[in-house]
Amino acid sequence: MNKQLEKMKQNQEYERRKRIAEEKHKEWVQKKREKERRERKQKLRKEMVEKVTRELEKMQLQEKADIKYKEWLKKKRAEEAEKKKKVKEKEKEREAELQEKRTRSEKIFKEWLQNSRNKPQPALIGYGFPHGKSTGLYA
Numbered sequence: 001m002n003k004q005l006e007k008m009k010q011n012q013e014y015e016r017r018k019r020i021a022e023e024k025h026k027e028w029v030q031k032k033r034e035k036e037r038r039e040r041k042q043k044l045r046k047e048m049v050e051k052v053t054r055e056l057e058k059m060q061l062q063e064k065a066d067i068k069y070k071e072w073l074k075k076k077r078a079e080e081a082e083k084k085k086k087v088k089e090k091e092k093e094r095e096a097e098l099q100e101k102r103t104r105s106e107k108i109f110k111e112w113l114q115n116s117r118n119k120p121q122p123a124l125i126g127y128g129f130p131h132g133k134s135t136g137l138y139a
Helices: 002-118
Strands: none
Touching: none
16 A cells, blocks of 8 residues: 555656646747747847838938939039030120121221222223223224
């Protein structure tokens, strides 16, 4: 009977230890799963933060690029406007020079015309042209 009682105690002890081991195993598995779940969440959060950071950097770079492009475009347009202005100025200068030349030429022509009216005509003396008129053929 003592043996049976001892065997029963051993079985009970074995069962108790087995139950404790199973409970500890369940706790360990549950803790492990919880830890893995937290790590996954943390990793996911980290990835999201990195993704948002990358997107933000990308947007900032795009904004900088847009600003630089706008500055470049503004500068280019200013250069084009300056170039057109210079071309117009040169054209005006050339036109003014031509107008001045025309005016000077007309003045000189008018002076010549006025002086030529006042000058006496030279007498045309030549063979066959007495008094500037043809008299006919000489045979």
